[in-house]
Amino acid sequence: xxxxxxxxxxxxxxxxxxxxxxxxxxxxxxxxxxxxxxxxxxxxxxxxxxxxxxxxxxxxxxxxxxxxxxxxxxxxxxxxxxxxxxxxxxxxxxxxxxxxxxxxxxxxxxx
Amino acid sequence: xxxxxxxxxxxxxxxxxxxxxxxxxxxxxxxxxxxxxxxxxxxxxxxxxxxxxxxxxxxxxxxxxxxxxxxxxxxxxxxxxxxxxxxxxxxxxxxxxxxxxxxxxxxxxxxx
Numbered sequence: 001x002x003x004x005x006x007x008x009x010x011x012x013x014x015x016x017x018x019x020x021x022x023x024x025x026x027x028x029x030x031x032x033x034x035x036x037x038x039x040x041x042x043x044x045x046x047x048x049x050x051x052x053x054x055x056x057x058x059x060x061x062x063x064x065x066x067x068x069x070x071x072x073x074x075x076x077x078x079x080x081x082x083x084x085x086x087x088x089x090x091x092x093x094x095x096x097x098x099x100x101x102x103x104x105x106x107x108x109x110x111x
Numbered sequence: 112x113x114x115x116x117x118x119x120x121x122x123x124x125x126x127x128x129x130x131x132x133x134x135x136x137x138x139x140x141x142x143x144x145x146x147x148x149x150x151x152x153x154x155x156x157x158x159x160x161x162x163x164x165x166x167x168x169x170x171x172x173x174x175x176x177x178x179x180x181x182x183x184x185x186x187x188x189x190x191x192x193x194x195x196x197x198x199x200x201x202x203x204x205x206x207x208x209x210x211x212x213x214x215x216x217x218x219x220x221x222x223x
Contacts, residue, residue, distance in 0.1 A: 098208055
């Protein structure tokens with residue numbers, strides 16, 4: 001079946017270092033969405049990318065959608081302790097009925 | 112204040128008992144979803160509903176049941192047939208299956 005995979009599963013960085021998480025889908029996606037879940041919290045929507053090759057920035061966060069619309073990445077520049085959490089990517093299933101979530105990348109940051 | 116509410120935040124039940132988790136939204140969204148989250152497993156879809164009085168099984172529906180009698184409400188019942196019910200349960204809603212989902216704060220269920 002359709003799958004969305006994320007790597008790495010865990011990443012630990014020193015504060016100030018950069019961080020990247022990668023998302024790959026087994027099928028072409030109409031859009032890709034990114035969510036952040038803080039420890040003990042619930043997922044919160046960050047952004048949606050729709051166009052092939054699209055790049056969007058939110059302050060220190062840069063999101064990319066691949067040319068083939070099957071992969072995406074989230075890059076954080078100069079991480080801060082407030083970036084700690086699990087980052088999920090998600091894309092609509094082929095039937096257009098629900099989102100398929102990746103298993104997430106958990107980021108920890110030490111100061 | 113618009114959003115999704117889930118209650119209770121923590122729930123303890125004895126093995127063999129059915130338990131119902133509440134999910135209410137005032138966002139006027141047609142679509143609602145239930146997910147289960149276990150450590151390292153991401154979000155697994157239990158049931159979803161695109162419209163009132165209609166719902167579909169997700170990837171792990173066995174041992175769960177839902178109803179959608181009102182647009183605002185999508186309660187989830189964890190039955191005694193669910194072999195490993197202890198988990199974090201998240202409810203979400205969206206105006207379209209293609210668009211962003213808004214999540215509730217979640218219910219952490221522990222079965223003793």
